[in-house]
């Protein structure tokens with residue numbers, strides 16, 4: 001591209017996206033973004049038309065989580081922009097790099113309650129890492145470069161760029177900046193050497209260490225270092241929901257997930273440890289349970305790129321701010337291998353004593369069985385989830401071995417996330433099998449995206465664990481509200497097979513355990529998007545479970561009475 | 563405990579909303595806030611007085627630092643800084659009270675900047691406690707209106723709160 005070419009704001013926008021190597025945009029047009037859509041028409045950037053803007057944001061998010069690249073979504077002003085809000089909040093809570101572009105009314109009309117005007121920069125202030133209202137086309141290159149840089153560096157997160165219509169049409173001289181000047185934004189990536197030495201000393205002295213890994217390990221790409229740390233120390237590894245896949249679920253040192261629906265042994269190990277090595281995790285309340293009784297004897301080493309996470313919930317004795325991979329590399333150099341210990345034996349005993357359990361002999365269709373079969377048939381798939389019981393069964397029973405293979409809404413817990421996220425993941429990783437493990441309630445929150453998947457030939461698979469309930473809420477009502485199922489029955493509508501077929505996707509209904517494997521195989525073998533309606537035991541519960549407000553070792557197991 | 567934060571920010575539209583929004587969203591209470599440009603017109607300084615223990619202060623500071631438009635946050639300690647606030651106070655003072663009010667103003671080295679038939683407007687500059695002391699004394703005459711700028715602070719000596 002020659003220097004300083006004259007062009008419209010919309011053309012400059014497309015050039016900026018080329019510079020950022022954007023290959024795909026998820027979006028839906030409208031009046032205020034028409035000039036950009038007109039330019040997109042001739043562009044080689046792929047645009048995937050969604051059927052609701054929420055799905056555009058989730059698809060960009062799923063794309064970002066699956067590939068590690070920045071996801072891009074786009075919407076018009078007003079309702080288009082506000083429809084993105086849930087997806088942006090979701091990406092914010094889970095630190096996902098997306099850039100959202102929204103059309104806006106012309107600058108001369110901003111602030112006048114013009115048709116389809118919404119103050120989207122104001123609305124998204126608390127749920128974006130940063131946002132911009134572009135007031136002049138000549139600002140576009142700087143702002144777009146900054147947007148991608150901010151979204152993808154440090155602790156990643158969503159950035160929104162609001163584009164008034166006149167900015168898209170006015171003529172400007174285009175030149176893409178080579179560098180970025182941001183006085184107020186300088187993320188730390190290298191850990192402080194003294195802190196790393198202190199951490200190494202604490203680790204050497206610890207008798208009952210546990211590694212607690214979160215989504216930051218995925219983002220940093222520190223899974224290999226994590227594994228080498230664990231194997232050097234022979235220390236058990238537990239993960240958060242978003243940390244799943246950073247350490248192989250099949251590894252002898254793996255404790256699986258910790259917290260509210262974590263394994264009993266992970267929770268016991270956390271509570272009894274004398275040293276927690278937290279890496280890219282933020283001690284969320286779903287992890288810690290009642291804070292004042294959390295891990296009473298543990299020192300805490302907290303490695304995180306975001307200084308604001310250190311000592312926010314749990315006081316850190318040895319904070320190390322920086323990039324997890326960098327820090328772990330340095331830390332490992334300071335450590336000597338440790339043999340198995342009494343602590344290892346204790347943990348192995350717990351693992352034998354308290355395995356994940358469900359009624360394996362049942363003639364009914366059990367959701368846990370379904371997930372196990374999906375794992376057995378497609379161990380290398382990318383799994384997205386909806387929110388609720390389906391999400392927890394996916395996290396518990398699929399043995400993830402690689403990062404970026406579980407894509408789930410953790411912080412916000414957004415029903416309706418999994419399906420559009422699966423579409424985004426499949427677009428980013430076309431050679432992978434992508435399966436949304438869904439609930440019947442959640443799936444309906446974005447099922448219109450079946451049209452997107454079919455028309456754009458994005459063959460994602462949806463495995464609905466259909467319990468005819470807003471199951472997770474029903475579970476709480478069963479356990480804590482006397483089985484008063486207020487507004488949680490979904491009954492039998494719709495017929496998901498027919499719904500799938502109405503869109504031109506494959507629909508398969510499964511009512512018996514014996515049909516599970518062939519249904520999965522048929523769905524995977526089909527080159528179409530497919531929906532499998534697994535009609536599972538309606539009142540199956542997720543166990544183990546730590547009741548809200550309890551300590552994480554006060555845990556109810558399968559078959560235990562409450 | 564009250565803390566005074568001196569915050570350097572980009573002089574850009576929306577910055578005030580970002581900073582003040584962060585305080586309310588995270589449940590931190592702002593006691594006073596003063597904003598103005600600095601020696602560099604691209605940079606503004608906010609002086610914010612916030613109530614809270616050290617833990618809260620640490621969170622506030624870290625969260626502020628995460629804002630892209632925030633360049634630097636310093637906790638200004640009273641022992642190493644000078645503080646000033648300016649207040650305009652409209653006091654009810656007819657011919658009978660006028661001289662007494664003027665005397666009080668004089669003692670505090672405040673100035674009378676407007677005289678009406680029934681009111682005086684006093685301008686006072688000083689640290690927060692001085693302004694409080696004077697307003698306490700004036701209250702019995704009747705304060706019709708008061709405008710305060712909020713505190714501004716600066717480090718003593720050659721040191722300055724600057725971007726690194």
Ligand SMILES: Cc1ncc(C[n+]2csc(CCOP(=O)(O)OP(=O)(O)O)c2C)c(N)n1
Nearest residue numbers: 388389390413415439440441442470471472
């Ligand atoms: C958008 C949204 N609304 C409400 C909730 C509260 N909620 C959490 S889980 C759940 C039930 C989800 O039902 P379903 O998708 O059928 O999943 P199940 O728990 O039955 O597997 C609800 C309503 C939520 N997380 N997200």
Ligand SMILES: [Mg+2]
Nearest residue numbers: 439440469471
């Ligand atoms: Mg359900």
